Amino acid sequence: MFSDADAAALYDQLNPWDPALWPSDAFYDELVMAAGSVLDLGCGTGSMLHRAREQGHAGRLVGIEPDRAALARARRRGDVEWVEGTAADARWEAEFDLATMVSHAFQCLVTDDDLRASLAAVHSALRVGGRFAFETRHPQARAWEQWNPAHASETTDPTGRVLRIQHQVESVVDDVITLSETTAGPDGTVLRVDRSSLRFLDPATLNTFLAEAGFEIEAQYGDWLRGPVTGSSREIVTLAQRGPRP
Numbered sequence: 001m002f003s004d005a006d007a008a009a010l011y012d013q014l015n016p017w018d019p020a021l022w023p024s025d026a027f028y029d030e031l032v033m034a035a036g037s038v039l040d041l042g043c044g045t046g047s048m049l050h051r052a053r054e055q056g057h058a059g060r061l062v063g064i065e066p067d068r069a070a071l072a073r074a075r076r077r078g079d080v081e082w083v084e085g086t087a088a089d090a091r092w093e094a095e096f097d098l099a100t101m102v103s104h105a106f107q108c109l110v111t112d113d114d115l116r117a118s119l120a121a122v123h124s125a126l127r128v129g130g131r132f133a134f135e136t137r138h139p140q141a142r143a144w145e146q147w148n149p150a151h152a153s154e155t156t157d158p159t160g161r162v163l164r165i166q167h168q169v170e171s172v173v174d175d176v177i178t179l180s181e182t183t184a185g186p187d188g189t190v191l192r193v194d195r196s197s198l199r200f201l202d203p204a205t206l207n208t209f210l211a212e213a214g215f216e217i218e219a220q221y222g223d224w225l226r227g228p229v230t231g232s233s234r235e236i237v238t239l240a241q242r243g244p245r246p
């Protein structure tokens with residue numbers, strides 16, 4: 001057995017929040033520490049907000065996340081507000097200076113309806129002039145082509161189990177990739193299979209969704225070091241401001 005709680009613990013082990021190691025984490029840390037109040041949508045195990053508190057953030061920090069096992073790990077820190085739900089479930093009104101969707105959580109918004117409902121909820125949650133920061137993988141880099149058994153990895157989980165983790169793309173339909181993640185023992189015994197779908201919006205389509213939701217694009221980068229979006233960028237990193245309600 002490899003439970004939801006095991007999977008959440010392994011996620012933290014494989015994806016430690018570390019601004020010294022990852023430019024993405026440094027990019028978001030700077031924004032979070034400069035904002036008086038922050039809403040992190042798809043906060044997962046809460047590592048970004050945990051770190052913000054550890055670093056002395058004294059304002060309001062709220063994380064919302066639909067996965068209960070991830071949220072249970074987030075709740076290990078009680079000085080941050082944790083809410084179970086999706087981005088579209090967010091019901092705050094003009095309460096935050098900054099909203100974030102980090103580590104590609106934005107790509108979990110797969111349908112047009114979910115994208116519109118989620119962007120409307122983020123727009124409402126922000127104060128006028130508040131910012132929404134997130135990244136989405138640029139489709140031109142075709143990241144999903146690396147998600148196959150040839151790139152399987154082996155790791156030892158927090159309880160000492162040796163695990164083999166591999167990804168497999170199951171379908172590519174328009175701009176939505178559906179993939180499976182298989183966790184197996186060293187002898188190949190399958191312990192768990194997780195399926196998810198991710199949307200790869202191109203910049204023009206992304207920006208149309210943002211404009212229709214009432215956001216004004218302040219900056220868009222091709223990486224977290226604030227380089228421009230070019231013909232070889234792997235990411236679209238967006239800073240958008242809440243404009244007038246559409």
Ligand SMILES: C[S@@+](CC[C@H](N)C(=O)[O-])C[C@H]1O[C@@H](n2cnc3c(N)ncnc32)[C@H](O)[C@@H]1O
Nearest residue numbers: 041042043044066067070086087102103105108
């Ligand atoms: C790659 S993880 C990133 C987690 C966390 N932000 C981090 O940096 O570690 C993506 C997260 O988005 C969450 N998610 C999936 N669908 C969502 C939705 N509709 N709204 C908000 N979050 C969602 C997943 O449960 C998952 O925790």
